[in-house]
Amino acid sequence: MSIAINSEKCIGCGSCKTVCPGSLIKLNGDGKAYIKYPKDCWGCTSCIKECPVYAISFYLGADIGGAGSMLHTEPEGNILQWLIDRPDGSRIEIDIDRRESNKY
């Protein structure tokens, strides 16, 4: 379970580093974020929700059946737009309204 940070997109704001509950993300010499301890990631997606340029996505490790899809979210106001990019290039979108409760 871990995250991948796209350093081309990263603008070095440090928000992901701030929120990580395990303090796993650091900034490198170029001021770009990287995950220093990838095996220690809990998969909470806190960093992903913070990133202003959507540079972080999350994947399932191969040991727990991951098949290469990447998940990230693009929040817009009250809507959390979740996007899953599959290895075949297809994309699935699920929108969640933060003002709406879970049905279950």
Place this chain on the structure above:
Amino acid sequence: MKTKRLKTDILIIGGGTAGCYAALTIAENSDAKVLICEKAHIKRSGCLAAGVNALNAYITEGKTPQYYVDYAKKDADGIVREDLLLTMSERLNAVTERLEKLGLVILKDKNGKYVTRGDRNLKINGENIKPLLAEAVGKLGNTTVLNRVNITDLAVSGGRVLGAYGIGIEDETFYIIEASAVLIASGGAAGLYKPNNPGFSRHKMWYPPFNTGAGYAMGIKAGAEMTTFEMRFIALRCKDTIAPTGTLAQGVGARQINSLGEVYESKYGLTTSERVYGTVRENAEGRGPCYLRTEGITKEQDESLLKAYLNMAPSQTLKWIESGLDPSQQNVEIEGTEPYIVGGHTASGFWVDTHRATTIGGLYAAGDAAGGCPQKYVTGALAEGEIAALSMIGYIADKSPESIEKSDIKAHIGEAERFLGAGVSPYTTEQLEEAMQTVMDSYAGGIKTGYRYNESQLAVAERKIGQLITLSDQLRAADNQELMYIYELKERLTVCRSVIAHLRARKETRWHSFAENLDYPEKSKIYGRKFVNSVLENGEIKIILRDINEGGAAFEHCDKQ
């Protein structure tokens, strides 16, 4: 290493659920100075980081706090403190309303009443529950938050707490904090046992891997009385992603079935531990894998489930999408997790009185750190944070922080500097952590043995954990983050040692899986009326068996302090 000395009226260790709520309560009821030390950042730390899916503890219409007490007592087969459960239950609904005022979305019907899930739960959108709490704390005048300060030890003298020590993991600083009262709100302990997926995804566990039992370890070392560590919590979870299953069971009514399609849950019973036990037995007897039966649910239910999981355990939604099959087309495989020690689900933790005072003067505990009061969940942790806060305001009224002895400070700085200093350890912290998890897995009832153990195995576990404690003193760290990893390992080893002693002391099998002692496979009348407690005295763990307080009589051991 730089040192920084701070003084405050109240120190809160851990800015999680209970810690944040305690700070809010103190600010509303007094002008005491509060310092929160949080090892991560309060915006998204601890259990609530990813969000939660429901409020699991609420007194629904027509029910009473006593109804909740009775439910929790039955689920734990009697080993609970009714006085703690009742004082918590009485506050569940008020803290819920407060959460709503802070901005939490709670589902309501046309008449503005909360919609309930079963007898005790409310439906919410809990994705942002932690940022909401953190935002409220950020607005408080008298509260200072020190993020990325990991507390490693308490300063205690003459049976009273004087403060605590910590390390700044980004500022390479050693903190000495003096306080009149201290609240342990650092959560429970994960990572003691080998996890379900020990490879790359080792931290894909249910309980936060960053809650390492620091509070328990500090209490044990300071000589506080602890309770019921033998009642481990093992969660029934979705295979691989370790995502919660309650939403499937209660949300869409999915039943537990084996590979033959038989509903097996009724065969073993429906308490939390029996649901795990049934799954372990079905697998052991060749009827695995086990599933939650979701096949046949509606498309609409599918869609709601995908969303609900994104709000609390996004990996499960990703798993469904990657597989190309929705829950309606494919049952969800389930498994038991590795055992955790978590006082918000079972009854492990500090032995406290109804004020949430521990047996050490000025030291309080709330949430997953406090024992005797299972089934707390989010709202129960808030309620305990509130009770502890009000008690601490009373306690500090006639006190000011006392100075910690110079020699004690020197010893603690010396230890940290030794770990950071020259010298090589034959092992890394990671290697010793893996060794600890293997020992607990094999000899103290981990996944490997179907959660079962006997006394001979526990004796081996005790010896091997002792060896690892000795080896851990030789570890070396290159920076304060690595230093934190050494302290985390040492905390876990301290907790493991107590867990083993407690497992040994309860000479019965009261709860399958949670504490299944093969030398005593039946329930015992004697132990059914006893709490197993412990204190560390002269380096040895002393077990104390205490009578269950029938009828909810209170244990006010700390009133005199």
